[in-house]
Amino acid sequence: MKYVMFDHSFPVIFQDGIGHNEIKVKNMSPTSAGFVSVVPGISKKNKASAYLDIRVFGESISLGLKPSDRDLEIFERYFGEYY
Secondary structure (H helix, E strand, O other), rough: EEEEEOOOOEEEEOOOOOOOOHHHOOOOEEEEEEEHHHHEEEEOOOOOOEEEEEEOOOOOOOOOOOOOHHHHHHHHHHHOOOO
């Protein structure tokens, strides 16, 4: 999945067929962008323990932006609420 982070705190996740530069949020500016992968997993040590393997990678050529150091933390917090 692709994403654009707006104002260092507001992520928008969308499908691959859409360009990063097509995503807009009124009164907010894109600050980082790239790809995010979210894959459920089960702990090898404790089979009853599930987790999400979340990774940010790549870059947006159309916006000239890469993932920031904070993006992974934001996604972990966001997806942690739903898992």
